[in-house]
Amino acid sequence: MDEHGTCGQHDHAHAHPHGPVRTAELVARAERLAQDLGLQFTTLRRRTLEVVAEEGRPLGAYDIAERLSVPGKRVAAVSVYRALDFLTEHGLVHRIASRNAFVPCEHGHGAGESAVFLICRSCGSVDETISAEIERSLDRTLAQAGFKPASRIVEIEGECGACQGRQGVE
Amino acid sequence: MDEHGTCGQHDHAHAHPHGPVRTAELVARAERLAQDLGLQFTTLRRRTLEVVAEEGRPLGAYDIAERLSVPGKRVAAVSVYRALDFLTEHGLVHRIASRNAFVPCEHGHGAGESAVFLICRSCGSVDETISAEIERSLDRTLAQAGFKPASRIVEIEGECGACQGRQGVE
DNA sequence: GCCCTGCCTGTTACAGTGTAACGACCGACC
DNA sequence: GGTCGGTCGTTACACTGTAACAGGCAGGGC
Ligand SMILES: [Zn+2]
Ligand SMILES: [Zn+2]
Ligand SMILES: [Zn+2]
Ligand SMILES: [Zn+2]
Numbered sequence A, B: 001m002d003e004h005g006t007c008g009q010h011d012h013a014h015a016h017p018h019g020p021v022r023t024a025e026l027v028a029r030a031e032r033l034a035q036d037l038g039l040q041f042t043t044l045r046r047r048t049l050e051v052v053a054e055e056g057r058p059l060g061a062y063d064i065a066e067r068l069s070v071p072g073k074r075v076a077a078v079s080v081y082r083a084l085d086f087l088t089e090h091g092l093v094h095r096i097a098s099r100n101a102f103v104p105c106e107h108g109h110g111a112g113e114s115a116v117f118l119i120c121r122s123c124g125s126v127d128e129t130i131s132a133e134i135e136r137s138l139d140r141t142l143a144q145a146g147f148k149p150a151s152r153i154v155e156i157e158g159e160c161g162a163c164q165g166r167q168g169v170e
Numbered sequence C: 001g002c003c004c005t006g007c008c009t010g011t012t013a014c015a016g017t018g019t020a021a022c023g024a025c026c027g028a029c030c
Numbered sequence D: 001g002g003t004c005g006g007t008c009g010t011t012a013c014a015c016t017g018t019a020a021c022a023g024g025c026a027g028g029g030c
Helices: A020-037 A043-054 A061-068 A077-089 A132-144 A161-165 B023-037 B043-054 B061-068 B077-089 B132-145 B161-165
Strands: A093-096 A101-104 A116-120 A126-129 A148-159 B093-096 B101-104 B116-120 B126-129 B148-159
Touching: A020 A043, A020 A101, A043 A061, A043 A077, A043 A101, A061 A077, A077 A093, A077 A101, A093 A116, A116 B132, A126 B132, A132 A148, A132 B116, A132 B132, A132 B148, A148 B132, B023 B043, B043 B061, B043 B077, B043 B101, B061 B077, B077 B093, B077 B101, B093 B116, B132 B148
Parallel strands: A116 A148, B116 B148
Antiparallel strands: A093 A101, A116 A126, A148 B148, B093 B101, B116 B126
């Protein structure tokens, strides 16, 4: 394990193709969003988003705090939680409930669309996908139960395609 | 709020129709299961199951520990965690990831079938339902992504039918 | 300029969640 | 009796998350 897991040679659309690639894109989206809604995209919020985006796996709030800290200038976890509140409220990052950790959003989906998270037990990567079909069956089931949904959590733990290929070949 | 929430006059199939009704059933299931697999359904495990089953809402491990404790004989949370490990591994209780809490299983479903949890923001009740349709769309999406699932978490937060009816009528 | 207000951040303190490690106990099996 | 595996009690600790209060900073009205 050299940096973030050992993913290297897979070709299926994967979560974070290792880092900064989508970071600028996400930051730009955040800036547009803040502009449009009259919100403040502060330095702490931007740096928190960058740290989450550049990591190839879900990060805990304390991990983020540590990465944001420099000798002589510690960032407290509570500040990170507040930044994360902002970022999750506006769909820039997602919380992975089963891991108590956070990942960058990969889709720019509206609040209505809910994501499905594929969490790999081997390499720890998280892939976010959207499926209209799942949405529909969920909606049908909920309507049938007379339940009015507000937020949905769908997290699948298992093994990603890349890790299946690497099974005994390592 | 008199005992466990204020649910009283609803008729849709609800999670725990207030307690001990299904408790005996669940315990019987656990005893059969332990018998068949040669496992130990100890007193602590049984009492933990009973406490979870008799509560009408998800319970945290520390809440369970408190309910199991009597003056002079404290049950430590770590013991409860171990009992809960046993119970969840064998499908007798489920963990609600978004609440860090536990509910009794209402369905006796096999390991393959995964449940959908409907969590009410108003009354805190949790309803467990099984939908073959959702399973199918999930399986299709996962297969398409080349992802091999091991466990699934589907938790919907919102408002249950009973609480919608009580909206402004209280 | 000056104050007031709202929002963000820093700091401290604390509650809640979960696990590792060790030792005692107990029943089963040889 | 002695060994072994599994359960439980106990302690200690790491991680997760929030409440409360104080300082800083920008914008708007005066
Ligand atoms: Zn997203
Ligand atoms: Zn993987
Ligand atoms: Zn169940
Ligand atoms: Zn309700």
